[in-house]
């Protein structure tokens with residue numbers, strides 16, 4: 001039975017991915033900072049789900065992660081780097097620098113450090129799959145997307161560069177790039193707990209759901225080992241790549 005490690009499993013995409021992959025027959029290790037949420041998930045998913053508390057910005061916690069995983073949840077066949085966040089939507093000249101630091105430490109530093117720890121064993125076994133959760137924000141600029149979009153552009157290029165270093169190895173890498181997705185805590189986190197502002201983002205919009213993302217990952221994992229999707233961009237029908245804008249009297 002294949003074993004999957006999902007970061008950011010306590011809500012949103014990560015939670016839906018764990019639910020879908022356990023239903024598909026995988027054994028899933030779910031990590032996040034909020035252990036109570038992971039324990040709740042374990043109650044519904046049972047023994048095929050192993051909850052582990054992990055802050056991906058904590059390098060020493062990542063160093064010790066392997067010791068917390070019992071032998072029956074090893075080796076890790078699939079790493080899904082999903083933990084991530086956007087903080088703030090202010091223009092770059094007014095943004096809170098500590099928000100920027102948190103996004104870089106989580107979306108970039110956490111993702112690369114965990115990948116660096118897990119990848120060597122996959123290479124030794126000549127088998128494995130890393131799925132990174134990027135975003136359309138890494139490709140298309142939008143107002144207030146400044147550092148968040150830049151972290152996701154990093155994730156996109158890192159994914160392509162990883163596959164390049166893996167030339168000749170049967171280890172797969174995919175960067176998944178979703179557009180607007182509701183039913184997660186993404187905007188509640190972005191707006192620092194202003195839940196009214198967060199819910200207004202999704203009002204009257206037929207958005208992508210976490211189940212859509214989980215189903216996509218389930219499909220990727222169902223594909224044969226010779227098949228690699230490098231990048232995969234998806235949006236709700238309600239969203240399109242917007243055109244360039246021009247301001248008058250600047």
Ligand SMILES: NC(=O)c1ccc[n+]([C@@H]2O[C@H](COP(=O)([O-])OP(=O)(O)OC[C@H]3O[C@@H](n4cnc5c(N)ncnc54)[C@H](OP(=O)(O)O)[C@@H]3O)[C@@H](O)[C@H]2O)c1
Nearest residue numbers: 008010011012013032033034055056083084181184185186
């Ligand atoms: N929703 C969208 O429209 C959208 C679109 C494109 C891409 N994405 C990306 O999709 C991923 C999941 O987002 P989501 O929409 O599902 O948001 P979410 O509901 O807020 O989930 C984010 C997850 O990341 C975890 N996380 C955050 N910081 C962490 C840290 N330092 N250490 C460990 N875990 C951490 C959170 O768990 P704890 O708080 O318990 O640690 C939570 O489980 C993110 O990378 C996001 O950038 C989202």
